[in-house]
Amino acid sequence: MRGLSALSLIAVVAFVPLLVPVADSDVGSKGLPTVLVTTEVLADLAAKVGRGVVRVESVLGRTSPETFTLTPGTAMKVADADAFLYVGYGSEDKVGRLAADVRRGVRTFRLLDVIEGVNPNEAFWASPKGALKLAEAIGLVLVQLYPERSDVIARNLEALRRELSGLDAWIRSELESTRRPLRVATIRPSLNAFAREYGLEVVARLADHFGTYEPNAASTLHFFERVSGTGAVILMEAEEEGSTLAEVVSANARRIGIRLAGPIYYERLDPEGGISSYEDMVRWNVRVIASAAAEPTEPRTGLPLIAAVLLPGFVALLAVSVSTSLVGSFAVMRGWAIFGDALSHGAIAGLVAAYLVGFDFYLGALAAGLVVALSVSYLERRTGLRGDLVIAVTFTSMLALAVVMLSKSGGATLKLEDVLFADVTASTEEGVLGTAVFSLGVVAFLLAFRRPLLAYVTDPYWSEAAGIRTALVHYALLTLLSVTVITAFMTVGAIPAVASMIIPPATALLLSSSPRSYLIASALIPALSAAAGVAASVLFDTNVGSTVVLVYAVTFVAVALTRRRP
């Protein structure tokens, strides 16, 4: 126990210089102490309140709070700052708590703890009234930190109060002449507080908080029912750019004929787009709302809403799950069951790289998947180590590479959750057509070459002796597997893609006694599971792809419990 205390003491002494700013660093490069805050919008408000007292910096910049990772460099910056401020909403709250951990809570302030009368699950600061509450909380903190500068802080706050009051009057005049009722829908609860203040009606939002959220068929359907039933315009948030939620909304809105407007902002600024301050942001948002209101939307679709939202995704899911399962049926017999994991992790690295250099996502993921496939094959031969070991080495490395690239990317908004849980309701018609044609091609290839493939995966030595070009078959199967799994990955997300390759063939192995029945089962199980999974996801309000995977799993367990060992 005494040893432990001594260790703790050494640890504390060792970390003190990192965590608690020493007296000398109280003065920043511009002669003012540095206050670090989370978002750019918060940084702008804090800079106004603390003008002449502190220098304010945003730790997030363009990075979404959801993708924020703490690198040693950022941790040093967080530890070195004189104070750390955060609002405390959704994923931004997690960033604040991460910073509080680094600083051992020293001079770290969660502003929602001192703000009253706001809904913490809404972007309450998007209206000037809410922004003033936030500014007053910042003022309170700064006065506590620098009581000797309270007069300056009070003057700054007064100036900001006047500025926000002028902004409020401008908003009212801008929106006065717009068509009423002014109905809008958003992805996140970014406009609810603003809407209450200025007489807008937010009829629907896809996610009701700012945290990690996986879209699901039922909530998507409900969202579009509300939007199309009320004639609302969907306002897209800039912060959601490139996310699965944004894809779900834009693909379905186009299909149903609902107008999209935006982007609107609530957390990030865009100096290149002329949005350098909180005031710029509000003025931009109001103009977007006013112009959206000028053109009412008329939903038009020949299909019932449920079909418009779910049918394309279902067709895509059906196509990729059947083709992936059929390729998987040969791959698992060759002992490549874990290969799908290597491919999907490789694809994540490829996606991040493509995102960073502005390359096509699909091609980036495909290139990385092929690199993984060939590397595994080469390393297995070169080292003589077992395939599962080489695969495990490769996929762990690729995932680490993806995270390192993301943490070096600065302004990345790519979210790994979006990659893992891509949502099929985000499918576009062109995408579905492409996927269906591709999948038919894969199935045709497999059926045409089923005999040499089957011979190779069951008896490689005999196949080679029999004159089958086993090296060609090996690389053909490996390439087809990579292309198919990556295509599924991009269509339905990593988990359903990998699961489709493994679970239905595993179930089929238990059920079948001949190659013919095995292939038929490997095609039928994913097809029926896709239908059951989509229905269940609507019924239970769950993510489509993952629900289908659970149907696979339930089927497998049911078969495993009722069949004797093959």
Added chain:
Amino acid sequence: MAVKVFGLTVFYNGNSRPALEDVTVEFRKGEMVLLMGPNGAGKSTLIRAILGLVRPAAGRVEVLGTDPARDRSVRRRIAYVPQARSLNVQAPLRVRDLVEMGALLSPRRPDHDGELARRIETALESVGLLDKINARIAHLSGGQLARALLARALAQDPEIYLLDEPFESIDAASEAAVLRALRSERERGKLVLVTEHHITDFSEFDRIVFLNRRVIASGRPDEVLSNRSVTDLLLAGHR
């Protein structure tokens, strides 16, 4: 002559010692030969060379009048029976499906389903496994699996049989069934070449070729097994 091997030397990647060195040997049609030798003697390498699967450093191989490495079509006339453990028994194959693989590879491929079915049944009957035609290969014993693999070779109706340690861990009844079927093929004028390092019944073989990277001895079983070099190597292997 079914197979001619002249001065064959084979190296494997990174090995300075050859797997086979200056091997010259011939095998005739209608002959049943046992290829013996200690572990690492090059028995499997010689089989692979006859199949055209290894690149010789020196020498050449002629099978049925052609070079098997250049003329892949000759491989259809050779039936290779791998060790039973090389087969993925988890595969959803019935005995029928396994034997069908051989029938479809045959240079005299059956023209219609009826003939294919007859070919499969005849092959299984020869090894006494017809009652297992619809059994899944995962449900076979070691001996039954070895017989099923031989039935696949029989269904191919080849001119040469190459069997890689077919008697490894099989029961006496299965060994007898395999030898019976092979004897019948020899009588039909086929070359039967079997590698094995422990076998109980040598009397079925016309000739033993004893290999230890080079040909140590070749001749009638009783001659080879009384050869001093061979007995020394065999005793060394058991020590």
